[in-house]
Amino acid sequence: MIIGNVLLSLSLGAALLACYYYFLAARGQQSVLKYARWATMALALLVVLTSTYLMALILSNQFQVKYIWENSSSTLPLFYKVSSFWGGQAGSILLWLTWGVLYSVVLSTVFQHDRAVGYEAHTMFFMTAVQLFPLVMLMYGSPFSTTADVPFEGNGLNPLLQDPYMVIHPPILFLGFAGLTTAYAFAMAALWKRDYSGWVLRAWPWTLVGWGFLGLGLSIGGFWAYRVLGWGGYWGWDPVENSSLVPWLLGGALVHGLITQKTRGRFVRWNLFLALATFVAVLYSTFLTRSGVLADFSVHTFGESPLMPIMVTSLIVYGGAALALYATRFREIPAGPDVFKSLLSRDFTSLVALIVFIFMAAAV
Structure with missing residues (x-):
C-alpha cells in the first residue's frame, strides 16, 4: 500500500534528520538540539502511524497486501488477528522499531528534565542511529507490498x-530488546565524551527495565513451549532460544556490574564492555532468527531471507563502531581498585558473579 510505504520513507527521513542534528549538538551546536528533539518526536509519530495503519489493514482483511495474506484470514479470532501483526518477519521488525522509537521519546523527555547537561545529544545520537537498522530492513522488505x-x-x-x-x-520480548539498546547508547556516549562514571546512574534503570522485560519474555516463551507438543518443553536448547538467552545473561552481568560501579566505583571497564556486548548479542540473535541460516535446525526461525546482507552489515557497523571506540579509549578508562586483595570481599564476589554470567553466555 502506498500510504504505508510513504510513512516508512518519512520515518527514515526523520531518523536521518534526528541523527544529523544530534551529531551537530554533540559537537557543540546546542542551538540545533530543539530540531533534533522535534525530529525524534516526528519519527515516533510516523512509526506509530505506520503500525496503526498496518493493524487497520489486518483487521479489515486487506488480503491484497501480501503480508496480511500470508499471516491472517477473515476467520481468525480478533486476538489472533492482532497477533498476526507480529506473526511474520516484517511485522515483528516493525514492532521492534515501534518499541525502539517510544523508548527514544521517553528518554528524550527525561533528558530535557535532567539538570546535568551534556549527555542528551551524545546518547540520543546513538539511540536514533540504532533505529536506522530496522527502518532499512522495512524499506527493503516492506509489510505493505501488494499481490498481483x-x-x-x-x-x-x-x-x-x-x-x-x-x-x-x-511484544514483551521486543520490549526487552529495545530496552537494552539504551545501555549501548549510554555506553557509546560515555566513550565519546570520555566520561566513564556519569553514564552509570542514567543507564542503570533503563538497563534493568530492558533486562526485566527480556527475562519475562523468555519465561513466557518457556511456558508456551511446554504447552506445545514438539517444542522441547520449557527449554529445548533450540539455537534461536539460546540466542535470546545470551543477551539476557550478559544483561544480567551488566545490571549487577552497574550496581557495583554505582555504589563502590568498581568494574568501569567491564561495564562498558558488557553494555556494548549485550547489544551486539541482540543483533546477533536477530541475525540468527531472521537470516534463515538456522532454518533447518530451529522451529523458531524464519525461512531464508533477502535481508541477510542488511543484517550482516548492521553487525559490522554497530559492532565495529563499538569495538573501535572501546579499543581507542581502553587505556584511559580507569581500571579501578584491585579486587583480588581479599577473596572474601563483596567486590571479589561481585566479580565472580559477573564472570559466571559471562561464562554461561559464552557456553550457550
Missing part, C-alpha cells in the same frame, strides 16, 4: 502460533 491479484481469503496464522501466549510473548 486480490485474494478472496488469507492463509491464516501458522497453527503453532495460534495460542494466547502469542499475543503477549513477542
Whole structure:
C-alpha cells in the first residue's frame, strides 16, 4: 500500500534528520538540539502511524497486501488477528522499531528534565542511529507490498502460533530488546565524551527495565513451549532460544556490574564492555532468527531471507563502531581498585558473579 510505504520513507527521513542534528549538538551546536528533539518526536509519530495503519489493514482483511495474506484470514479470532501483526518477519521488525522509537521519546523527555547537561545529544545520537537498522530492513522488505491479484481469503496464522501466549510473548520480548539498546547508547556516549562514571546512574534503570522485560519474555516463551507438543518443553536448547538467552545473561552481568560501579566505583571497564556486548548479542540473535541460516535446525526461525546482507552489515557497523571506540579509549578508562586483595570481599564476589554470567553466555 502506498500510504504505508510513504510513512516508512518519512520515518527514515526523520531518523536521518534526528541523527544529523544530534551529531551537530554533540559537537557543540546546542542551538540545533530543539530540531533534533522535534525530529525524534516526528519519527515516533510516523512509526506509530505506520503500525496503526498496518493493524487497520489486518483487521479489515486487506488480503491484497501480501503480508496480511500470508499471516491472517477473515476467520481468525480478533486476538489472533492482532497477533498476526507480529506473526511474520516484517511485522515483528516493525514492532521492534515501534518499541525502539517510544523508548527514544521517553528518554528524550527525561533528558530535557535532567539538570546535568551534556549527555542528551551524545546518547540520543546513538539511540536514533540504532533505529536506522530496522527502518532499512522495512524499506527493503516492506509489510505493505501488494499481490498481483486480490485474494478472496488469507492463509491464516501458522497453527503453532495460534495460542494466547502469542499475543503477549513477542511484544514483551521486543520490549526487552529495545530496552537494552539504551545501555549501548549510554555506553557509546560515555566513550565519546570520555566520561566513564556519569553514564552509570542514567543507564542503570533503563538497563534493568530492558533486562526485566527480556527475562519475562523468555519465561513466557518457556511456558508456551511446554504447552506445545514438539517444542522441547520449557527449554529445548533450540539455537534461536539460546540466542535470546545470551543477551539476557550478559544483561544480567551488566545490571549487577552497574550496581557495583554505582555504589563502590568498581568494574568501569567491564561495564562498558558488557553494555556494548549485550547489544551486539541482540543483533546477533536477530541475525540468527531472521537470516534463515538456522532454518533447518530451529522451529523458531524464519525461512531464508533477502535481508541477510542488511543484517550482516548492521553487525559490522554497530559492532565495529563499538569495538573501535572501546579499543581507542581502553587505556584511559580507569581500571579501578584491585579486587583480588581479599577473596572474601563483596567486590571479589561481585566479580565472580559477573564472570559466571559471562561464562554461561559464552557456553550457550
